[in-house]
Amino acid sequence: MPNSLPTDSVGSLQSVGVVTPQIIHFSEPLLLACGRTLSDYQIVYETYGTLNANKSNAVLICHALSGHHHAAGFHSMGDKRPGWWDAYIGPGKPIDTNKFFVVSLNNLGGCHGSTGPASINPETNKPWGPDFPKLRVRDWVASQALLADALGIEVWAAVIGGSLGGMQAMRWALQYPERVRHCVVIASALKLSAQNIAFNETARQAIVSDPNFCDGRYLEQNTLPREGLAVARMIGHITYLSDFAMGEKFGRDLRKGSFDIGSDAPVEFQIESYLRHQGDSFANSFDANSYLLITKALDYFDLARDYNDDPVAAFKLTKAKFLVISFSTDWRFAPERSHEIVNALIGANKAVSYAEIESQFGHDAFLLPDERYQQVFTRYLNGVSQSCV
Amino acid sequence: MPNSLPTDSVGSLQSVGVVTPQIIHFSEPLLLACGRTLSDYQIVYETYGTLNANKSNAVLICHALSGHHHAAGFHSMGDKRPGWWDAYIGPGKPIDTNKFFVVSLNNLGGCHGSTGPASINPETNKPWGPDFPKLRVRDWVASQALLADALGIEVWAAVIGGSLGGMQAMRWALQYPERVRHCVVIASALKLSAQNIAFNETARQAIVSDPNFCDGRYLEQNTLPREGLAVARMIGHITYLSDFAMGEKFGRDLRKGSFDIGSDAPVEFQIESYLRHQGDSFANSFDANSYLLITKALDYFDLARDYNDDPVAAFKLTKAKFLVISFSTDWRFAPERSHEIVNALIGANKAVSYAEIESQFGHDAFLLPDERYQQVFTRYLNGVSQSCV
Numbered sequence: 001m002p003n004s005l006p007t008d009s010v011g012s013l014q015s016v017g018v019v020t021p022q023i024i025h026f027s028e029p030l031l032l033a034c035g036r037t038l039s040d041y042q043i044v045y046e047t048y049g050t051l052n053a054n055k056s057n058a059v060l061i062c063h064a065l066s067g068h069h070h071a072a073g074f075h076s077m078g079d080k081r082p083g084w085w086d087a088y089i090g091p092g093k094p095i096d097t098n099k100f101f102v103v104s105l106n107n108l109g110g111c112h113g114s115t116g117p118a119s120i121n122p123e124t125n126k127p128w129g130p131d132f133p134k135l136r137v138r139d140w141v142a143s144q145a146l147l148a149d150a151l152g153i154e155v156w157a158a159v160i161g162g163s164l165g166g167m168q169a170m171r172w173a174l175q176y177p178e179r180v181r182h183c184v185v186i187a188s189a190l191k192l193s194a195q196n197i198a199f200n201e202t203a204r205q206a207i208v209s210d211p212n213f214c215d216g217r218y219l220e221q222n223t224l225p226r227e228g229l230a231v232a233r234m235i236g237h238i239t240y241l242s243d244f245a246m247g248e249k250f251g252r253d254l255r256k257g258s259f260d261i262g263s264d265a266p267v268e269f270q271i272e273s274y275l276r277h278q279g280d281s282f283a284n285s286f287d288a289n290s291y292l293l294i295t296k297a298l299d300y301f302d303l304a305r306d307y308n309d310d311p312v313a314a315f316k317l318t319k320a321k322f323l324v325i326s327f328s329t330d331w332r333f334a335p336e337r338s339h340e341i342v343n344a345l346i347g348a349n350k351a352v353s354y355a356e357i358e359s360q361f362g363h364d365a366f367l368l369p370d371e372r373y374q375q376v377f378t379r380y381l382n383g384v385s386q387s388c389v
Numbered sequence: 390m391p392n393s394l395p396t397d398s399v400g401s402l403q404s405v406g407v408v409t410p411q412i413i414h415f416s417e418p419l420l421l422a423c424g425r426t427l428s429d430y431q432i433v434y435e436t437y438g439t440l441n442a443n444k445s446n447a448v449l450i451c452h453a454l455s456g457h458h459h460a461a462g463f464h465s466m467g468d469k470r471p472g473w474w475d476a477y478i479g480p481g482k483p484i485d486t487n488k489f490f491v492v493s494l495n496n497l498g499g500c501h502g503s504t505g506p507a508s509i510n511p512e513t514n515k516p517w518g519p520d521f522p523k524l525r526v527r528d529w530v531a532s533q534a535l536l537a538d539a540l541g542i543e544v545w546a547a548v549i550g551g552s553l554g555g556m557q558a559m560r561w562a563l564q565y566p567e568r569v570r571h572c573v574v575i576a577s578a579l580k581l582s583a584q585n586i587a588f589n590e591t592a593r594q595a596i597v598s599d600p601n602f603c604d605g606r607y608l609e610q611n612t613l614p615r616e617g618l619a620v621a622r623m624i625g626h627i628t629y630l631s632d633f634a635m636g637e638k639f640g641r642d643l644r645k646g647s648f649d650i651g652s653d654a655p656v657e658f659q660i661e662s663y664l665r666h667q668g669d670s671f672a673n674s675f676d677a678n679s680y681l682l683i684t685k686a687l688d689y690f691d692l693a694r695d696y697n698d699d700p701v702a703a704f705k706l707t708k709a710k711f712l713v714i715s716f717s718t719d720w721r722f723a724p725e726r727s728h729e730i731v732n733a734l735i736g737a738n739k740a741v742s743y744a745e746i747e748s749q750f751g752h753d754a755f756l757l758p759d760e761r762y763q764q765v766f767t768r769y770l771n772g773v774s775q776s777c778v
Contacts, residue, residue: 227598246583262422
């Protein structure tokens with residue numbers, strides 16, 4: 001997930017301030033879509049705002065490929081970087097913590113504190129690695145429902161997510177129709193296209209062909225497939241940005257070298273070192289098996305598959321109201337993909353609001369401050385909060 | 390370069406039939422843009438058709454990133470796969486070998502018979518590897534001019550190229566204005582965008598981070614960076630195809646596995662195995678150092694750089710007439726990039742014809758049979774041949 005802009009400092013009135021991640025253990029086995037069960041797992045989460053007496057103001061944030069539980073606020077007074085969606089979560093912000101009780105978790109299979117491939121497999125006392133069960137979006141939703149149970153939240157005022165998070169939000173509305181009043185689906189899709197899958201598969205190949213991947217048992221071998229993960233991230237990162245935004249930010253500017261005739265000095269473009277830096281940082285902070293698992297869940301997601309490939313039939317089973325948002329230059333999940341969601345919702349006779357935001361920033365736009373996006377988001381959630389009685 | 394469709398068999402009237410590559414040695418040192426010289430190098434080329442008495446009907450084909458000299462015909466009677474542009478070169482085809490004498494070469498730095506990084510460095514008696522001089526598009530054009538000299542061709546009736554080949558064609562018109570009567574620039578650009586460079590750099594990182602790359606000295610180590618080169622090719626290949634074409638050809642079709650609930654069988658999409666196959670075949674037939682060298686030449690190309698970034702000023706120095714062609718779904722070199730070429734040519738008061746071909750096939754379209762593309766191409770080159778007196 002790209003860096004969000006640090007819009008507020010820790011002491012700002014618009015910030016949720018210092019937050020402390022919480023960990024919840026589950027010892028009841030979770031039956032997964034693949035047929036396997038996961039027993040004795042944990043989920044790390046954060047909450048912002050206060051649950052009201054009726055427990056009717058809870059909002060769930062579902063994260064995208066490289067996201068996690070730390071969506072807003074800071075982890076200490078000296079922390080310079082807020083959570084990844086801090087621009088949209090806080091007092092007076094679209095997801096207004098004066099009104100809502102916001103829950104944000106790291107999904108199972110992730111690598112930021114929830115049980116995942118880098119966790120110890122209790123049966124072997126070694127890291128799960130490649131033996132960790134393959135997860136689907138519906139498994140995340142099921143585990144999020146258990147977290148809701150544990151927090152005493154019967155019905156979410158809204159389930160909200162961008163990208164892969166939007167897929168979870170849609171799955172929530174389908175899997176637990178009575179538990180979702182509003183569903184906010186941002187820069188998402190009913191399913192990946194062949195091109196989307198192609199990019200994911202190329203990224204996975206970069207990882208598994210790194211000799212340090214060791215068939216996924218790199219932690220046991222005391223190594224990390226850093227190079228492969230860095231290339232995977234570079235591939236992904238290109239698809240998060242628009243051609244235009246990259247051109248505006250980097251163009252053909254040089255970091256070093258010269259095009260002078262007779263000069264043998266190697267030329268390096270700014271975009272090259274930027275991308276390599278993105279790849280390297282990611283490779284030091286993300287687990288490769290988690291990356292494989294999550295991209296596979298992305299590829300497999302297909303909301304209408306169980307309904308004869310008819311998304312109208314799928315959405316007919318939902319009871320939520322929907323807000324769908326897309327961004328004009330997003331080519332990873334283009335506005336057409338959101339149109340498909342909206343058209344299916346209309347076909348299913350569901351309440352849906354749709355906004356296509358003009359933005360230069362490609363898929364990343366869903367994380368970045370933008371006036372119209374903020375207005376649309378705020379207005380919709382104001383309506384949601386007024387019905388939290 | 391993607392496979393062209395085998396439109397004709399070796400004995401077909403529309404085929405140039407069996408062709409034999411020829412090799413020419415140059416012992417006069419070639420001064421390169423980087424300041425180094427290349428002495429004692431060879432170029433492999435093929436010719437189709439017959440040079441007329443006035444030597445006025447010669448056409449040069451410039452190849453793209455993964456192309457080579459074998460553009461048309463077959464290498465033996467049993468050869469099932471024709472040259473990469475066989476759909477467009479042959480008797481009665483757009484580049485009509487009944488009318489033109491067609492020259493097609495493998496560029497210096499390549500790996501199909503011309504001197505390149507996999508050749509032996511005469512000073513060390515070892516493969517050049519990473520020590521091979523960095524080449525620019527202008528160096529290729531200079532070496533192509535020496536080949537023209539050797540073949541007795543003073544003036545090309547046309548210099549023709551797609552993609553990186555179109556960049557060579559434009560550079561020809563600028564570097565040797567008296568030697569190019571017509572310049573055909575297909576699916577090309579005045580320079581790469583930041584996004585283009587980003588894809589190339591990610592591909593290069595996949596190669597150089599393969600431990601078998603051995604800092605480019607893999608041949609001396611008796612190994613090959615196959616995995617890295619395969620990932621590089623997968624990245625490139627995605628950008629050659631349109632999202633739509635990939636969707637039409639592969640969609641979300643499965644090659645194996647199942648999405649059934651309770652099934653742990655791994656799912657593989659058709660697009661995944663297709664891409665991996667493309668990567669693997671390429672890795673067995675292309676030299677990694679050549680790939681690095683050629684993608685760098687692509688990145689560095691910027692026709693207007695020496696002219697205050699003003700392509701109008703650059704094109705003012707040319708004397709050729711131009712045909713520019715783009716394809717509607719090409720997102721690697723989108724129609725807008727061709728518009729920039731056309732607008733600069735108009736600004737420079739040059740004769741230019743432009744066609745934007747409706748096609749589903751993305752950048753690859755320049756290699757594939759298409760009726761309107763063939764018609765535009767044929768009509769233009771008919772005019773060229775009529776002036777070959």
